[in-house]
Amino acid sequence: MNILVFNCGSSSLKYKMISMPEGKELFGGEVQRIASKTAKPSEIIHEAEGTKEIFVEDIKSHLEAFSEVMNIIEKKGYNKPDIFAHRLVKGSNQIGKDALLDEASFSFLEDLKELAPIHNPPIIEVIKACKENYPEVPQAVVLDTSFHLTIPDYAYMYALPQNLCKELGIRKFGFHGISHQYVSEEASKYLNIPLEKFNAISCHLGSGGASLCAIKGGKSIDNTMGFSPLQGLVMSTRCGNLDPSVLLKMLAYEEGDFSKVNKILNKKSGVLGLSGISSDIRDIIKAKEKDKKSAATLEIYLWRIKKYLGSYLTVLGKVDAIIFTDTIGETVPLIRELVCRNMDFFGIEIDEMKNRNVEKYPSEISSIESKIKIVVVKTNEELSIAKRACTLLENESVLVETN
Amino acid sequence: MENLIVFIPESFFIKYFVYEIGWNNLTSEKELSEKSGPEHKLLISGKVKFRSPGSKKDNIISLVKNYNPKFAAIRVLYGGKKFNKEVVCDNLTIEKLEKLVAQSPLDIPAVIRLIKLIKEISPNIEIKLFFETAFFASLPDYEQVYALDKSLLKMDIRRYGYHGLIHKAVYDKIKNENPEVRKIISICLDPVPEIAAVIDGKPIMTSSGATPVEGIPGDTTCGELDPGILILIEEKKKYGAETLNEIITRQSGLSAIAGKQITISDVFKDEKDNKKAAKIFKYKILLQCGSAIAAMDGFDALAFSGRYVDAAHYFADWLIPELKRIAVKEFFPKIFYFNDSVEKVIANEYLN
Structure with a gap:
């Protein structure tokens, strides 16, 4: 099974096609400096079988970055993925843990934007673009906040009126x-x-x-x-x-x-x-x-x-x-x-x-x-995401309300 | 005998303390763990409503007339860049203060009214202003600057400390008796608590921010807060800035955690009943001490002070081993409890 993982950073879009369960990376790359004010222009660094190619482009949004990446994948004749997997920076009560997305869950996506206003909006745009262009390919989201569920209450609580915290779900979530x-x-x-x-x-x-x-x-x-x-x-x-x-x-x-x-x-x-x-x-x-x-x-x-x-x-x-x-x-x-x-x-x-x-x-x-x-240590969030998406598929997990 | 009157403007009141000056005892030295400082005799203390422009002046007028002080001292919370040490007040001082109103809209106007009233009642009184932020004027840039656009920083948005008078007095006292001590973690346990890392008398790190609200949660102040939280609350509740300010300054802190009006001192007197508040407070103290240690690459002494210094006795036994265990080499930091109140510190400073 081939999983195409998308990992949106605030100014980057990493992607990797990973063959599971062996965890072999078939190709991957990163769109860097998306719409950011830096000395260098945006570029796509694509890597496959030890060969690196760099495409310098003026990329103004994550959606544009996604299109460019899919163009590269198609031009190079790679197979379509069996599943898309995305890093979701922060979930909600409706999508509170790693999940396969079904029709109902797509309707909750908009609500996630405000929870992480830099990260979630581009991720959600990419998820929607995947659905629009590849409706037959299932999608999974893996949450950045899951690892931090073990943070003890004295570290995750804010000293604000507790009724307000409860009502608005205010606590430390932690990210990355x-x-x-x-x-x-x-x-x-x-x-x-x-x-x-x-x-x-x-x-x-x-x-x-x-x-x-x-x-x-x-x-x-x-x-x-x-x-x-x-x-x-x-x-x-x-x-x-x-x-x-x-x-x-x-x-x-x-x-x-x-x-x-x-x-x-x-x-x-x-x-x-x-x-x-x-x-x-x-x-x-x-x-x-x-x-x-x-x-x-x-x-x-x-x-x-x-x-x-x-x-x-x-x-x-x-x-x-x-x-x-x-x-x-x-x-x-x-x-x-x-x-x-x-x-x-x-x-x-x-x-x-x-x-x-x-x-x-x-x-x-x-x-x-x-x-x-x-x-x-070189981080490999994409491999970690692929593993967790694979587990979701194996368990045939569906979206569950975590309230 | 001559008298000194010390004014401490607080949220709703101005506290006053009239001392009969004990000139002969100025150099008396006592153990830091005991009441210390020159033995000025406190004749009377109290508080009067004088914060708003419409407040009655009678109490202050009769106070000044009755005790006829030769000196007056006023604690000023915020002095900005204009005041990096105490000043004897003249007309120019008032002009300078007026320029700080925007930065400290509650404290400074009350201070200006008070100065004018004292001068009106008795023009010959020498008035000295003591600024809490003055000690932190020399805070290094990398500690004081927020990562904001430079245009915003021009509004004098920078980090200060707000218990500078106490931290300085703590340093002076320790240095006087223990000249070998260089690096001090100074923990001021007041209703709005604060930690400062002090090397050779200079602060290098503070838990407070542009206001005393940032940092460690206090009796009713929230302490460290993700900026995204206020944005969320406003989006959902549309409270407006004034109500939000009321929430973070008067409805938060350990009282909000405990679900009842409580002080830091109460929390530790009855830790079993206030477990969550105690745990959160101790954790925040530990985090800030860790930052102070990293800032100074170690520490020689730990000093507790402030109105709730008694609370330190309840958790110092826990805190000290926590801080000692991270040192690569075994070491024995000196521990101090500083009992002087800010008014006494000001009285001592004035007359020294």
């Missing part, structure tokens, strides 16, 4: 769960520590979103993202943590226009808002020597990661590993080096040579003296 789960399992295997005894902090540093996850005994116990993917770290265009009173002040400034405030916080803040030149931290690193704003942006980006790292190290007490993953976590050694610098109190020490020369994944980059292993 598919990735945090995948890389923590891979790291535990790599370090030969049984998963049920494995404590780690997973740093998912993407080119768009980013989050840290505290993992105890293989289970998520906290995540820097919260009710929405807006909370936590400084991201490409998202502000991360913000004083709630500031939001109200912004509201007054924008004369009560909440949608405008929402747009500012989600799409015009973060690395882009601070630097004013790019939403991609890699551009900022290149510019930092000559541009003071870029140097300051990098400092703020790193500082927020360090503070959360300290929080989670403290909460966990005993930590086996710090895991770096996703585009920035895997490919930017300077970020890893600076995050781990001056963490002697915790016994964290990076080997700078190993860090700069990561050639395979997973790789350990900590020094021999480091009390905590530092590893770089």
Whole structure:
């Protein structure tokens, strides 16, 4: 069975055709920098049988990216998939866990957009496009929030009036769960520590979103993202943590226009808002020597990661590993080096040579003296999604209301 | 004898404290775990309604006339960039304060009215203003800046701390008696609590934000909140900014968790009955301490202060081992309990 997995990031669309149950990747790729203000234009990096092709295109939306990907697939003569599987960033009461989509569930999709306003809308557009163009192919959604269902109440509750929380479903959900789960399992295997005894902090540093996850005994116990993917770290265009009173002040400034405030916080803040030149931290690193704003942006980006790292190290007490993953976590050694610098109190020490020369994944980059292993693990959310979609098909699960 | 009057404007009232100045005892040193500071004699304290422009002035007028203070001190919550240390108040000060009204619309107007009234009653009183944010003026950029568009940051949206007077007094006291201590985690247990990481007298991290609402939940303040939550509440409920502000400042915090009006102190006096609130509070404290440790790459001392410093005795036994276990080498941090109230800190500062 061939599963075509779509994984929408805030500014990217990853895709992979995976043959299951063996988990063999037939082809795959990523549309990068969709409609984002970066130094480089959008491009599609397509990979099959070890060969990489790059198509530079001006891609303005995820829907356009989907069409381009399907064009490539058709032109190259690949077979149609047996099922489409999608990463869904956040579910609802109606779609609260991994599910195969049926007619009834399509009617709930629109409601999901507001729950994760950056991610869910493009995912839903892609799901609808799949249905319209390939109505005979079944579709599955795999939720990013499932891994975080183990976060204890004292970490997921907000100190707001509880009747309001109950009525509006306000709690910490956590995000990037598919990735945090995948890389923590891979790291535990790599370090030969049984998963049920494995404590780690997973740093998912993407080119768009980013989050840290505290993992105890293989289970998520906290995540820097919260009710929405807006909370936590400084991201490409998202502000991360913000004083709630500031939001109200912004509201007054924008004369009560909440949608405008929402747009500012989600799409015009973060690395882009601070630097004013790019939403991609890699551009900022290149510019930092000559541009003071870029140097300051990098400092703020790193500082927020360090503070959360300290929080989670403290909460966990005993930590086996710090895991770096996703585009920035895997490919930017300077970020890893600076995050781990001056963490002697915790016994964290990076080997700078190993860090700069990561050639395979997973790789350990900590020094021999480091009390905590530092590893770089290539995330493979698509494989994880394919496995979970396969399980759904096997169980012939149908959409269930989880109320 | 000479008198000093200290004013602490709070949400609905202004608290006042009249001290008979004990000049001779200014250098008295006591253990930090005991009541400390110069022994000014407190003659009278109380609170008066003086927050709104229509409030009666009689109480303050009679107070000033009766005790005829030579000095007056006012605690000001927010001083922005204009005030990075205490100032003796003159006309220029009032002009500067007037420019801060937009940033602190409740506190500053009440302070200005109070200054004008005192000067009217007794023009010769020396009035000094003590700013809670002044200690945090030197907070590094990477800690103070929010990841927002630069145009918004021009509105002086930045992170401060709001218990700067206490944190500074804690640092001074510890440094005076333990010069080897460099890195302090200062935990101020007030109705709106706050943690600061202080190295060599300079703050490097604070749990509060642009206002004291961010960070650790307080008696009725929500603490850290996903910005998306307020957007959702507004979309669904259309409360408007004023009601939302009321919710996050007066209807949230540990009281909201416990489902009854409660203080941090109450929570720990009766932890069994307030399990959830206690757990959440302890967890948030632990997270912030972890951030402080990462910010300083360790710590030498842990100091508790604030109105509910008594609550620290209930959870310090839990917190200290939690913080010690993460150190790669065994170490023995110094623990301090600082009992002085902010009015006493101000009185000491004024006269030192």
